[in-house]
Amino acid sequence: MSSTHNTSPRAPTFMDEVINHTPGDNRLANCIQCGTCGGSCPSGADMEHTPRALFQMIKGGFREMVLRSNTPWYCVSCYYCTSRCPQNIHITDVMYTLKRMALKEGYYRESSASEAPAFSSTFIDYVENYGRSFELGLATRYLLRYNPMGMVQMAGMGMGMLRRGRMDLIPTRIKGINQLKAILGKAKTLGGEV
Amino acid sequence: MSANSKPKFAMYWGASCGGCEVAVLNTHEKILDIDANFDVVFWPVAMDAKYKDVEAMEDESILVTFYNGGIRTSENEHLAKLLRRKSKILVAFGSCASEGCIPGLANLYSKNELFNTVYAQRDGCSTVNPENIRPQQNWDAPEGSIQIPEFYSILRPINQVVDVDYYLPGCPPESERIAEVVDLVIQVIRGEAALPPKGSVIGAGASTVCDECKRSRNVKTIKKFVRIQDFMPDPSMCLLEQGIVCNGPATRSGCGALCPSAGAVCIGCYGVAEGVIDYGARMLSAVSSVIDSRNEKEIEKIIEGIPDPAGMFYRFSLASSLLGASKSAWHDKE
Amino acid sequence: MIEPRIGVYVCHCGTNIAGVVDVAEVSKWASEHLKGRGVVISRDYKFMCSSLGQELIEKDIKEYRLNRVVVAACSPHLHEATFRTATKSAGLNPYLTEMVSIREQDSWVHTDKIAATNKAKAMISGGVERVRYHEPLEPLHVPIHPATLVVGGGIAGIQAVLELADAGQKVYLVEREPSIGGHMAQFDKTFPTLDCSACILTPKMVSVGKHPNVELFTWSEVTNVEGYVGNFTVNIHKKARFVKEDICTGCSICQEKCPKKVIDDVFEAGLGYRKAVYTPFAQAIPNYPVIDKENCTYFQKGTCRACEKLCPTKAIDFTQEDQDISIQVGNIILATGYDLFDSRRIPQYGYARLANVFTSLEFERLSNSAGPTGGKVVLRDGVTEPKTVGIVHCVGSRDKNYNNYCSAICCMQSLKFAHLVEERTGAEVYNFYIDIRTPAKDYDEFYQRVLEEGTIFIRGKVAEVTDAARMAGEEGKIIIQVEDTLMGKQRRIPVDMVILSAGLEPRRDAKAVAKLFGISCSSAGWVIEKHPKLDPIATMTDGIFIAGCMQGPKDIPASVAQGAAAAARVLGRIQQKEIALEPIRATVNETQCSGCRICNNMCPYNAILFHEDRAVSEVNPALCQGCGTCIAACPAGAISGTGFSNEQVMAQIEGLLLLNLEAEPA
């Protein structure tokens, strides 16, 4: 972990945790609260807290409030914030970190985006068992489980996709799936964090 | 007058080639002065003598000892100490004694590397030594055990082993200079002259070889280093200006600039100029300073013209230089 | 060498040193372990540089008959002079003092206290060994040429010129542009008092132009500088004006008649036009025009000559050629100013893509009564008045992607713009800021005033400026997207005009200029002062001073103050008539010199001359600058140098490596 942060003997704060769980010199500690991120974010208008606000909360140690926020889940990884941040903070990566922490600590359930992680994990199930993603399965399995209404809305579109051969009915599986499983298995035992 | 009333004189060779003795002989009739004025008590090259005779002498009973050669073996060291004890005046005679000279160049290599060169069948130069026999310090023969002197891992000029009164540089010292020194000593004996301050360099000048060199000199800028065998240098112009590394600028005067006058570069046998601490550093700094380039790559290229800087700038003074010997020599087990 | 009696003084510098280095321990160590090296007394004290600290040294010198002093404190560049004076006032030659920098080189850069303390010991040991070989020296005195060169005719330079000239001293002023005046001449109003820039600047410009002690070189650049403090030789390249300065009356008929219209990127910041023959503005000093070759039809196509035909005094001269003029000066003041940050570098702010996004300098011209619109604040179509205006702070400043630093003037400038827009158009004005920085006299009062005038302040660094309408009310507008950080909400503010308060940058040729004058810049390009706080207008090169934005972003009052300060410093120099230089010089020992001539081309100041007759080289102390390169080069070891002799350096090496400590009896 190359983060230069927290060399002092004091107990690691919530911010230290976030920083140390984010790869690279993420510079989170350097936030000057200018709001470039919040202003740039395409889904910022719909976030409970702008990234900037979230960072101040992190500094303040408001763990629950932060991990319960829908903000990280509304991040679309467009990297506008990251490339514009005047302090070169790796904001998108921090968002990923917050998602992981929220999952670990279960707070996401209380967030307004409570179903979001489910999508991620449905997605990942396919990746882990087939080595490839699988749109149809993804759509159906996920939507049926968490968002039946959505299923109905989507049906038309899905049909169109099928008709044009843009969706598989059965997922493809890679040859080296066992190899992949072994690798991922090992990776998870390595703490899952950097 | 009777032999033993004359002041006693001794000359001994440590790690050296014997050239110094020849140089003394080259003083021609001065030899007779020596004989006339001194009782030569110990001079292995010239006369038969035993160490025990010297050991038997009273301390400081010898007036002057010319010690040439450096300290390479325990025998060299023993004799240096012995003669120091027995002599009033100990003169480090010639380059070997003063600064190590060519034998000192061996300090670039460890004892082991040297022995390999000399004795090993494979990397030996000319040795036929199939059993790869090495000299043993102690050898038990039926007749009894033999010891030979220890070969030290590095060669040292004698002033690193004993206290030296005067230095007479040169490889070998010019016979004229030797004659002058002999005269000086004789004058001193006669009370016609005083000894120079202890530790001073005698039989040499205060400046450097260029001072005595007849070649015309100019501002120096060097674009390429060449070697004397590679081209025909201008006979009247400074050799260094022509890109040939001549050690004249850093070498103490006294030889009369023999080599440059003869069209060969000065190789620096008269050693450092007055007050200089490290001969190689001076030469290295001087030569590189006048390289005519501001580009690191080009400089590297030009410097390739000096394939062996250590050999070139420390040919005579490695053993007395600040670094003294190469890392492998120092780190050799002593 | 007389028996050294050395006093060692270890400074706490409050906690600056004592916080990391165990100073008491260090001083104790010195007195115990360096006794054998001549240390007779060793003390530690809170502030050695305080008068009490200095008295301490003076007292000891007398009491303990000290003949050498070692002060372990800050960098010699800060207090060497101080302690030399102290030594001197105790009757000892000042050069028998040695400073050891255990602050900049130890306590400030290390955290491990034990290691730092040990390093301090070693450093002091080095200092002690070195000082043993110090020799009493006398400073060298060189005369100061009374004339001064000022480079840059902006407000800082102008101020410096007038101070010097009014004090009766000869001043040369070199300006790259056709007229002096600099950026200030482009402004309409100046904050916070809002007095008209031209009204306060023009009189100063006029007196520079008329002053008998001032020789003005406009349309000129310095191309070469030689020499050193007291006597510099400077070469000035004077570009051909193609106008006979002695005949031209400045009637400006040529400008009216010239058929070639060019966008004026310099004075009008690209917002207006000038002719191929032009004076940048009406009150230009000097007010005779220049012909810019690149755009002149005659020079390009060989025909036209309209100006020549119509000039009533026949002042046009196409045959004029560039001149090189060499001048002698004793001191140089640099005031070359700043460049504006190029807003194109931030594409998301839309400058040069969206017509109605303006830079601060463009707006200065827009609002200037002498500007392209006669002071009418209008959109780029030249007619429409904006109903809403957004002013963006920190454009290119405080941003790791562009410039880290705060440009210092943008906040006040933006407030000024807000006021002007409000005053001229009654438009609704938004200011988008990260922090409002108004730290000077009457500045915050001005902020209050602008608040009262109804400007809306939104705290948030603008994310983007776009014309991509998203919802009703945005059509045909420029939308400023920003997080209102005080609300924690993303907002989109549709406006008609955007003003980018662009930051200040070093001149694009700053590094070249620094090199020309032998001074250094920070990596950003601002010139490095001798001391950031205590000597902001001097540089490390003696005789070269700086003023204005060349040293860092600053406003007009600060620039004027620096111009005056630099001038005052130079005047002091001139009054002393001569200056004492460090007596660090090389000398050749003739008996040892063999005349090998290795050293002859070692000296960039040609201080080494060779005597053919005696076949020896000699160093001319008047020309020698004391770099010591020849000393290191001499193969015979025949050259020695004061202040940094072989003995001093070799001894310091041994000291630093603690070879000097005597073995305690086992």
Add this chain to the structure above:
Amino acid sequence: MEEQQQFEPKIIGFTCNWCSYRAADLAGISRTKYPPNVRLIRLMCSGRLDPTFVFKAFSSGADGVLISGCHPGDCHYVDQNYKTMRRFALMEKMLVQMGFEQGRIKLVWASAGEGLQFAEAVTGMVETVRKLGPLDWHIRGQSNGHLTKELLLKEDVV
């Protein structure tokens, strides 16, 4: 191996008065941290650097020598640092011949504004030399050893 980690190299650094020494000052003023293994000697110009000083440092117990000056072309004395550049090249070549590892001697250009770069260079060099291990020249360099065994012991204390 254990000792390798313990080993704290001693490095002598030569700086010029105008650029690199001021870079060191700047590093201090801006509180940039670097390891305490380097002890600096101020010269007026890197052109003053006599190879004798370097050999002296090594034979007196330095494990590494850092030479620094203004950037080529930015020399306060016009162009003297080019001489340094030339001397360094030949000196390094000779030291390699004498058995020195690459990295025991290093040439660093630093302008007065490059405090950070200077600190980084020092840190880098300390790491290199730490890996190379002790040079121990002075122990064997009796030829100019003003030093006795007891001194060595004492030295470890400090």
Add this chain to the structure above:
Amino acid sequence: MKYGYYPGCSLERNAAAYNVSTMAIAEPLGIEFNEIDDWNCCGATEYTSIDLLAAYALIARNLALAEQLPDNGKLVAPCSACFLNLTKVAHQLEEEETLADKVNLALAEGKLHYTPGSIQVYHLLEVIFNDVGLDNLAKKVVKPLKGLRIAPYYGCMIVRPGYQRTFDNPEHPTSLDSIMNALGAFVVDFPMKANCCGGHMTQISQPVALEMLRRLLKNAADYRADIIVTLCPMCQLNLDAYQENVNAYFKTDYHIPTLYFTQLIGIAMGIPAEQLGIGKELVDARPALAKIGIEVPSEESVPEKKKHPKESLPMPTMSKED
């Protein structure tokens, strides 16, 4: 020009058109692709949200496999998400030893190893813009796209944040614009060219996602674009497949087809539409394509470029930018 090739899951199915068109133009443009054998999913934006190290290992497997290819370490991904994941991990493994060691520990379980720094990841756009070059491309054009008003849509992940390289301006990229110009199309100055399509938002919050898509479609419509050209399966999927949902949700009526830039290159090169997967899009592109051959609308009639009145002040040019 030889490259390792990582198609990514989308190109197998939903973006098959992207794949076939890429293959169709590769050969004539002198590009040789060497597909990684048995590559696996890059994890999109999802995996890193669950388990960082596993996510990195997942991606590193592909890098390790690519390392075995004989293509001098150049790996091409046409999908922006895949490109970003691959280049990001390749970069960070190079930056951080500890991370690399852990990842290799995991890879070892599968008898694989990745040498940090051995792979440079390129997006297909880079290859065509830099390696093929506009001149060579223009030479190949037999059917110029005259009359087509094209909105070049880059999306996010190709231009930002630029891990191993930044190859185009992250705010205002122009490489795709110039490629389309080289094909003879009329490129509209699409302000939202580098904005986000919503990515996986369609799955997380439909309203948010649809709003983001609406903005893009509106902007493209405002600029009267016939076609949105894209270089990312995710962007294409969202703009194309969800366009009907946008219309339904906002009561709008957008019909802007979204094609891959490789498809348009193919058309300009005279390759038959069916060989380029044209027709797989949900918003029919044929009407738009039918326009080809019609006169280019004259400058005047373009709303955003109206004549300036004479009082107007000079407009700064972008020229200064370099």
